[in-house]
Amino acid sequence: MLGNMLDTMQLNEQQQKAVECKDAAGMVDTSPLLIIAGAGTGKTNTIAHKTAQLILNGESPDKILLVTFARRAAGELSSRANRIIEQQQYKKNKNKQRHQPIKMSWMGTFHSISARLLREHATAIGLESDFTIMDRNDSADMMDVIRHELNFTSTDRRFPKKKTCLDIYSRCVNSQQALEDILDAHFPYCREWHQELKTLFATYAKAKMEQICLDYDDLLLYCYHMAQVPQIAQQIRDQFDYILVDEYQDTNVLQAGILMGFFPTGKGLTVVGDDAQSIYSFRAANVDNILTFPEQFSPPARVISLTQNYRSHQSILDLSNALLSEGSEGYKVALFSERKSGAKPKLVTVEDDTKQAEYIVETLLAAREQGVELKKQAILFRASHHSDRLELELTRRNIPYVKHGGLKFLEAAHVKDLLSIIRWADNPKHKISAFRILKLLPSVGPKIADKVINMLTEKQYVFSELLDFPVPALAKTLFLELIKVVSAIGNNEIGWSAQVNQVISVYKTLLEINYDDHFVRFGDIEQLAQISQQFSSRERFLTELTLDPPQSTGDLSGPPLIDDDFLILSTVHSAKGQEWNNVYVLNVADGNFPNEYAAGDKRSLEEERRLLNVAITRAKNELHLIHPMRYWVPEQQRHGDQHVYGAKSRFLTEGIMQLLEATQFPRRELNEKEKKVATAAITDIKKTVLGIWNE
DNA sequence: CACCCAAACTTTTTT
């Protein structure tokens, strides 16, 4: 995917230096290292080579810890490292014997590695090792229940929504900052609720403990605190000789704290990243982590920059370089490419989002005519809903596409239902799941569900005790069936695949009762059953699925999509690490790039600049920045149906404009001759259309 | 107490 395939086995001088890591005397150097890898500079390849090199030198794969940003990247890295090892061994002894594929067991995201370390060392820190991991939705639901219980909802002023509450909480944890500071900086409109929020969060934390649940933030938080326990830290330190961390620019205080806690001297530690692509501050990522990394150690860590870009041609890089140089912080590494010629990036001004959609469809179809498959083109945008108008147009014209960062498979109500049954069986204390399932029974609502859960608590979480609970008559049969299944699963009376079958057979009825479109939904359920069998156990299934949710429905069924050629629609955030021949960026106007909520604060503004930079540097050949003069803003309901006039993005300064080719769409009026043809044609067509009635 | 409907209110990006 990345870079030029021909270059896979060959490294340039900078990459070689980053891989080899020897000191002046030619001795192996394990002192801390920072690799600044600009966009498209073959970062993945370099890390893969480095890993392969270590293994070829005799290092055990089990002693290498590889931390990536997303699971996707981990898979790519591992297969590439294996390819390199295979090639090298073949070169060395020319034997036909294929080596056993290396299995890197310690490879994953900070969250998944943390989960694993916590399960292993749970007893040492007084934690149950079979904790349930809650995804964002579970956590939000739990927040919701608690804020109702605390009576924060029935007040004259409206309390923040459950998701907002969770966002605030999450930010406090991940940045390790006080609630008041977070509210002032990022949620000023919730400031008045700070006392209630504090109570809410305290109760939420307690509830999680009672129900043996850890949310995403807890995984890091617990691990961070575990790293402060000297004996455990030492044990984990001894477990690893080399630690490689990718996308370091997007780590937060907790993640950096985990690293520094376990590996304070930085021995064997390599972090890789690009501060110019740090775009996750809303998740409390802190660019300072990468900016100050070298000074964390004495002597300071070495820094190697990769600056040769293998993706784009020079005029795209010129734009990126110029954009970044107008920013106010960072390592400011200018990228260069050997491809000196290429079309100047375009800034296309269109009237509104309808015209924007038209322009894109027209241009990308023209490109396809020229031989650029849809797959090699992508539409990028700031927020998920920005592509709504375009999606309509694509559907109308039968252009297949896949959207990343949109509605997730796991967010579909029926998928959540099914998972809830399994989760509840897995962890009877998991109230959120229990509540969700029970409410699906006919004539069972919040009150009855609550009673059932209380009963279960009283009876020490033994499911069979529920069998004679007085549920409403209508619910009786289903209720009994449900409890029997859940009980059997919880006790592991049957194997994993039988468990799934039983759950589905109960849920099928519930699905039919609760959803009109149950036919369509059942398809997803069957798909989920298929996926479940790829995992060896229930615990693995639940953990993996919450930590690495599939990006789109297409991910699950594998490659056989509707068509083999399809267009990619993606948020800029989800587009990280990817590349396409032609890239179209939607709504490049003030309000989006930069986002209006970020424009006030200097640091957020810089992040917006980097976000635009990420979008730009995805393009290999053609880059189209589209600037609608008016666009629809759904939040602006104050005056009803309203368009907002998008001012030109403040990032497009005069210097930047020099590097862009500014055009209009529609390009021009028809000339006289064309007008005549058009008029004649439409007259004829109208005649024909009416003609059929006049026969 | 469950369920349905109408009105009010919305801050983007995601492991």
Place this chain on the structure above:
DNA sequence: AGTTTGGGTG
């Protein structure tokens, strides 16, 4: 356009 809240009905 989707979520959340409150009110009315059965």
